[in-house]
Amino acid sequence: MKQALDVRVLTLFPGMFETLTGHSIVKRAIEKGALTVRAHDLREYTHDRHRTADDRPFGGGPGMLMKPEPIFEAMDDLMPGFRKTKTRRFVYLTPQGEPYTQRKAEELAQCRQIVLLCGHYEGVDQRAVDRYATDEISIGDYVLTGGELPAMVLIDSVARLLPGTLGCAQSKEFESFSGDLLEYPQYTRPAEYRGLKVPPVLLSGNHQAIEAWRRQQSLERTRTRRPDLLAKAPDRGVKAKRGKEKGTCIRCSESSKKNK
Ligand SMILES: C[S@@+](CC[C@H](N)C(=O)[O-])C[C@H]1O[C@@H](n2cnc3c(N)ncnc32)[C@H](O)[C@@H]1O
Numbered sequence: 289m290k291q292a293l294d295v296r297v298l299t300l301f302p303g304m305f306e307t308l309t310g311h312s313i314v315k316r317a318i319e320k321g322a323l324t325v326r327a328h329d330l331r332e333y334t335h336d337r338h339r340t341a342d343d344r345p346f347g348g349g350p351g352m353l354m355k356p357e358p359i360f361e362a363m364d365d366l367m368p369g370f371r372k373t374k375t376r377r378f379v380y381l382t383p384q385g386e387p388y389t390q391r392k393a394e395e396l397a398q399c400r401q402i403v404l405l406c407g408h409y410e411g412v413d414q415r416a417v418d419r420y421a422t423d424e425i426s427i428g429d430y431v432l433t434g435g436e437l438p439a440m441v442l443i444d445s446v447a448r449l450l451p452g453t454l455g456c457a458q459s460k461e462f463e464s465f466s467g468d469l470l471e472y473p474q475y476t477r478p479a480e481y482r483g484l485k486v487p488p489v490l491l492s493g494n495h496q497a498i499e500a501w502r503r504q505q506s507l508e509r510t511r512t513r514r515p516d517l518l519a520k521a522p523d524r525g526v527k528a529k530r531g532k533e534k535g536t537c538i539r540c541s542e543s544s545k546k547n548k
Pocket residue numbers: 380381382383384405406407408409410411412425426427428429430431432433434435436438
């Protein structure tokens with residue numbers, strides 16, 4: 289089996305990560321040996337009675353900044369001689385970073401080690417970012433109080449791409465964004481509920497017709513909800529979506545048995 293992806297989080301709130309690592313797919317990835325997640329408390333690397341990790345910005349201005357020393361000392365202690373490489377990343381989560389996408393998640397899922405730096409207050413002393421960061425990532429054009437939730441978004445999205453993590457190996461290849469199209473609408477049993485019926489084509493058993501319907505629905509959804517995706521790659525999405533119905537999908541067949 290491939291070596292586990294080693295994720296280290298530098299944070300003032302390590303306890304927040306227990307929820308993530310103790311549930312669902314991330315928990316399963318850890319149990320299967322595909323992922324390790326360790327949250328390191330930056331206050332362990334402070335030296336005063338109050339465990340101070342922040343200070344006022346030089347030049348004035350509102351709020352406080354995370355001091356550089358705890359970050360440098362944590363790196364010296366936890367990852368001495370850290371070198372930036374293609375498979376060894378240091379990500380600073382920041383609203384000023386590159387917008388996070390499925391492509392970026394796929395890229396990060398190829399790494400051996402990812403260090404995630406969670407900012408707080410007004411952010412982090414720039415020297416720590418300059419020294420260590422290989423990537424600066426934003427999860428959206430809004431400002432959160434800290435980098436912990438963005439770090440969890442990143443871990444969750446990467447964990448589900450690791451080999452052996454999802455029950456259905458196909459599902460990650462054919463869902464929204466994987467082929468530049470949004471996924472089509474889906475239905476499960478019962479075929480009719482409170483007068484609401486599942487589209488008849490899905491009950492037809494005609495796989496070609498189902499595939500054509502799904503492709504058309506995917507295109508229509510993408511056109512109305514995210515036309516920017518079609519503008520970026522007008523052909524790729526359609527090609528990438530083909531073949532969803534081919535082959536055996538373990539998770540789907542398991543769940544359809546359950547639903548019988
Ligand atoms: C209040 S924010 C600081 C914002 C900073 N003063 C600025 O204007 O860019 C505190 C921390 O939350 C995290 N953060 C907030 N919003 C984020 C976002 N959209 N994506 C990633 N990280 C974010 C970052 O780690 C940031 O250092």
